[in-house]
Amino acid sequence: MTMELFAHPFSSYCQKVLIALREKGLDFELRLLEPDQTVTQAEFARLWPLQRMPLLRAGETVLMESTLIIEWLDLQHPDAPRLLPADPQAALQVRLFDRLFDQYVMTPMQKLVFDCIRPAEKRDPHGVAEAHALLEKAYAWLDGQLPAAGWAVGQCFSLADCAAAPSLFYADWVHEIPPELHRLRAYRQRLLAHPSVARAVDEGRPYRSWFPPGAPDRD
Incomplete structure (x- = not known):
């Protein structure tokens, strides 16, 4: 099929x-x-x-x-590498991080991106400020929760990392992760070096001129 x-x-x-x-x-x-x-x-x-x-x-x-x-x-495809642990309790933790990356990193990132597309007279400075503030809070929380090595939840790449990779990749472009958040910055770099993530980044590379705020000359 x-x-x-x-x-x-x-x-x-x-x-x-x-x-x-x-x-x-x-x-x-x-x-x-x-x-x-x-x-x-x-x-x-x-x-x-x-x-x-x-x-x-x-x-x-x-x-x-x-x-x-x-x-x-x-x-x-249960015989392929699992992206959700078989253990229900461990799966809950993976789902938690999946929702956190989607809701509190991806969503405010998209708010900042889409606001750039609006006509100047229809932009939302209050909503933009809220998005920046939410990213600051999310970054700080994640830096305190992520392990110093490995992936978001345990040593196996999971659904949580699938969500983290694009959200942190683009979020750092519109609201850079502060230098003092060493664990979060290191985690983002591990993600970008991972083969499946690196391929996704490379396949999107030809379209970087489409990024409304302007793509930085890095990554």
Whole structure:
């Protein structure tokens, strides 16, 4: 059964799923969501009227939302490296970090990015200030929780790291992680050096001119 991923390689939530697919060594077809791909765009809109990337189709199964897609991949391919621990208590900890990275790093990061797209008269300085403040709090908390080595939860790369990689990658571009947060900065560097993450970053590299605030000349 061929899996099709409707996605774009520069999208943070798409990268989250792309990292999971590569981590598990699974074959899939990338259905590139770009404006000139009219057939793919129309099919995507038919399958998911909200048109929020990514979407995975496998036969008659259609899945939206990155976390759900990754959990489904674990259920369908249990012999590939697991991204959720089999132990329910350990899985809860992985899910916690997945939600923390999505809600408190990815979401404020996107607020800062999308505000740059708005017309000047419609920008939201109060919301932007709130997003910066939330990232400051999230960074400080994460620095106190992350281990000095290994991954977010234990020694195995997991769903939590799939969420962390794109969120921290882009968040650091719009609100740099303070130098004194050594553990968080080191964790981000470990993520960027990890093969499945490095590949996702490289596949998004040609699109860096699209980054509304302007992509820094690093990473």
